[in-house]
Amino acid sequence: MSGKAADTHRGKVKRATLAEVANAVGLAKTTVSRALNDYPDISEETKRRVRETAGSLGYVASSRARQLQKGSTDAIGLVISAAAVGLQSAYQSEFTAALAAALDGHGLDLLLHSVTDPVSEIDTYNRLFQQGKVDGFVLMRTRCDDERIRFLTERGVPFVTQGRTDQSADHAWIDIDSQQAFSDAVEFLAGKGHRRIAMIAGDETIYSSTLREAGYRQGLEKAGIAVDPDLIFPGDFSAASGRVGVKRVIDSAAGVTAILCANDATAMGAISQAVELGIEVPSQLSVMGYDGVRMAEMFSPPLTTLSHSAAECGERIASMIVGLVGGDALTDHQVLLPAQIIERRSTGMAANV
Amino acid sequence: MSGKAADTHRGKVKRATLAEVANAVGLAKTTVSRALNDYPDISEETKRRVRETAGSLGYVASSRARQLQKGSTDAIGLVISAAAVGLQSAYQSEFTAALAAALDGHGLDLLLHSVTDPVSEIDTYNRLFQQGKVDGFVLMRTRCDDERIRFLTERGVPFVTQGRTDQSADHAWIDIDSQQAFSDAVEFLAGKGHRRIAMIAGDETIYSSTLREAGYRQGLEKAGIAVDPDLIFPGDFSAASGRVGVKRVIDSAAGVTAILCANDATAMGAISQAVELGIEVPSQLSVMGYDGVRMAEMFSPPLTTLSHSAAECGERIASMIVGLVGGDALTDHQVLLPAQIIERRSTGMAANV
DNA sequence: CTGTTAGCGCTTTCAC
């Protein structure tokens, strides 16, 4: 605002433009553009010269302008809900980092958007896409009946979900075979002599929670143990719900020697509460988690868990979304990855009850 | 490529354009644009009509086009290095989420970029800005002598750091007064009768590590305890370094009854290792962390720590970067926030040695 | 109050 100094004011940094480069080399903008983009109809010599002066001018093409012209954005949106505080679970944040890294490998950026009001969630997806800020989305924490999926599908917006839903048949997703994993976990526990195995479930609106519970039941059956509905306690993936869950187990379910938790955070909460109640883990109570977050290894006792790779998941999703945005035919667009039991010291042989 | 079907192919979603809206209302693009942006020189009646048809057409302005015209991006870049796996520490990810939420409140997006090769780090900052993808940056994990800061400062690129540096005088930053915090922590421990208090330090290339160590020394002095350099063990903010640290303490430093760790992850690692070595926390050894991550509360035993608010930090940084990008004068551009001791159960009275 | 004319910086036909 202060007159003469206006064009020098802080924050306004001059970026070299195509026209300037063209001018400097003595060629037309068109030619420079094609040279820089390595078109075959430009002579090697010219390309060299152009690249050189472009470099010396510190020229970097404005992606805004390019995007406007080409119609694409080279950015993928990831919307997190502030309600689920932090970058949600440790796993979510490990995954997010992996996704960012993987997208980077494909030359895409990750636009991280936080939405505070759940009501405006859909609106956020809509705006981000309509505004042309992103070419597509990655969805985390998919819900059983996921409104976002319906919305995006209807509009033909490319997206990949991390986790299945009731509508899984129709969209691209990648997921961990949590049902199998939980079944394995129960068998593993049964193999250690546990007969009364409780489960602290995850947020029931999240589809994967239902799968984890189904796996738990399935494992019980395989192990020849009758499913006792009273041994399934509600939870919400938080450590706090693990604490509450343990108290309930103690209060209401006699003879439980092992607890399978919906995720690692819940398991850690459960252990910490158990210890406070004077229950020793694993000698009196085995506790097992799911996800294999890094912290699980450092917990005391180190957590037995079902591990899967956030990095692989991120990379696969990145490839998938790149394909979708590029309009590729959908092959391999539904991927199920296994989880592996990592035995550490929060589980042991069943105690004599 | 397949001819006639080309314009219908998946992924190409038609977005309404300004011209279309203008056409529909029977007004000029300009008028529509101004109506939508609530310019004073458009009649209320017209604005109403325009908004109505815009709404019914589902029109959302293309931010690409607007950005190209206005020159700004409404996005802030956050570059994380994949080397420090995951979204780095739990604190980093809590902060990132908070930052995204806060930026959202200002109508800004967060562009999360991951860089694998440390060598290309500066280049990434440069490209992101030159390409016009972001208006500015937020830097985490500031290093003592931070090349990124020199680079951005030289070019006049707006940025705010979370954490100070050797060059702090010259740039906008927000930081926790970790020196004071660590000093307080030592006094707190001394107040519980601890005389030989070890420290497991953080990554020494990170500026804040030096501050935390300085605070530790300062606290010792205040408590009238001589600083013993042999009681300071190296670390890197990881839980693993906490484990290693504890072993070294046991092996080489007799009489230590308390360990102050550079952050919560280190503290958790330390506790878990101590327990494995048969050392009881806190009866035989007190361990204290820093950051106050959510998991600290759920640890067993719950961790005594120095807590500070990621949310507040994120909000403040958001305001600061908004101001900087907007070209505001720099007032309050260097903010020091306090940390608070949260006493939980990983610390107790000094054991008799 | 509203419309006309430019132009942000780039990529693309289409000529030469």
Add this chain to the structure above:
DNA sequence: GTGAAAGCGCTAACAG
């Protein structure tokens, strides 16, 4: 092999 012209969708002068 290279250049001229047009336009992506928007906003900012400047007229009327």
